[in-house]
Amino acid sequence: MEKQKRQRNSKIIEKTVIVPEIGKLPPQAPELEEAVLGALMLEKDAYSVVSDILKPESFYNPVHKVIFGAIQSLAIQQKPVDVLTVVEELKRRGELQAAGGAVYIAELSEKVASAAHIEYHSRIIAQKYLARELIAFSSEVTQQAFDETIDVDDLMQETEGRLFEISQRNVKKDVIQINPVIKEAMKIIQLAANRKDGMSGIPTGFHQLDKMTMGWQNSDLIIIAARPAMGKTAFVLSMAKNIAINFQQPVGIFSLEMSNVQLVNRLIVNVCQIKGESIKSGRLTQDEWDRLDIKIKELYDAPIYIDDTPSLSVFELRTKARRLVREHDVKLLIIDYLQLMNASGMNFGSREQEVSMISRSLKGLAKELNIPIIALSQLNRGVETRQGNEGKRPQLADLRESGAIEQDADLVCFIHRPEYYRITEDDNGNSLIGMAEIIVAKHRNGPTGIATMRFDNEYARFENLDEHNTSRKQPNYIERTSKMNSRSVSKGGDSLPEMTSTNFMTENGKEELPF
DSSP states (O other), X not given: OHHHHHHHHHHHHHHHHHSOOOOOOOSOOHHHHHHHHHHHTTOTTHHHHHTTTOOGGGOSSHHHHHHHHHHHHHHHTTOOOSHHHHHHHHHHHTOTTTTTHHHHHHHHHHTOSOSTTHHHHHHHHHHHHHHHHHHHHHHHHHHHHHOTTSOHHHHHHHHHHHHHHHHHHHOOOOOOOHHHHHHHHHHHHHHHHHSTTOOSSBOOSOHHHHHHHSSBOTTOEEEEEEOTTSSHHHHHHHHHHIIIIIXXXXXXXXXXXXXXXXXXXXXXXXXXXXXXXXXXHOOOOHHHHHHHHHHHHHHTTOSEEEEOOTTOBHHXXXXXXXXXXXXXXXXXXXXXXXXXXXXXXXXXXXHXXXXXXXXXXXXXXXXXXTSOEEEEEEBOTHHHHSOHHHHHSOOGGGBSSOTHHHHHOSEEEEEEOGGGGTOOBOTTSOXXXXXXXXXXXXXXXXXXXXXXXXXXXXXXXXXXXXGSOOOSOOOOHHXXXXXXXXXXXXXTTEEEEOOOGGGGBOTTSOBOOOO
């Protein structure tokens, strides 16, 4: 008897083991789809609640896709949406049978009492749709990964691009009532008021520039552009050193042009004031060795994070930038430089369209992370064909490859060194040797103008004028900018008058920026 019982239990266990596993169903919510469609035909304003959440492909049931497409079409034409109008629209489109017939559509409206929960139900449907998209996407990637004829690096770039597209299509940010925004604005104003320097953003350490910008502001995209060899990298490295070492704010640098060792060598030259050729050759004098030993300590433990990935895609940048902010609390990102980036995995008709997409993505990333992003950019050759110091000053039209850069940027700054063009004196005979201008040509939330500083070519560093001991006669800032008074620059889409020389003068005649 006991033996028979054991045999029966064994058979039960055996049957349990050999039962095949039931296949997984795609994420779906058919009951909620029915409820949402019924609610849309029940209340006239219901579509406005779900219009930015759902689209026809959000529905798993093909019949429901057709019905929602008809409802969407009626709403766009500002026609009433109910059972009768939906049926008529489906007849007109020849899709009534594909939608299950008039009886099925009528039954949908009977399954709900009101549209009270339509938004909540719609968001669940949208989440199910996103899950299905990711499953289909990952399955396709898996198949391609098994295909040995496909280059893995190309597949990774394409995968990243398509995943970025999926995420962008489904990113929605809810509206917010103004009160909490006012509180945040007041908090920022209070913090600025409590600071002795009056900075509301991240100070660069360059006094004249900081007076104009009040520091680099969170969520701003800042473009710093110049012709080759004008000192773009030297400028941002001098600035990064000031921010990270003097103000102890973590900085992330994406160097697409130089390796991380080359970039650090430039920082060593900047901080230790040792010639670049001496660093490269290792032939340092005893005095230089002593200076290196002392000054290099400033760079140790500095919150500077360098990524030298070549040909960085905008999608890789997003991933790396989020990690830097999350893990190292980075407050500022620098990209050297924009034209070396790409948007792999996406198709564009021209390089201009690709650069436009990159600049839009950088602005979006700055808003998302709520930090300033500085991107270096090249200028076209138009500057070289113009004559004189005034002619050599860059203009917004000189930005290379895309007008979208100017459009997307909150600030556009140009670096101009007259000495580079062998212009050694201004019209009044003042020396321009070693002088540099940072021209703020576009400032969406503030004034434009010119900040002057000194460029030390020997050590590839930018300095404030009052920090450089020299017996040379300094060029007068007012005299050198007075010729720009009649020009205008773009600000937020409007043309505003350039800052005039009188804006910079106090009653006693001293030079001073007005804020």
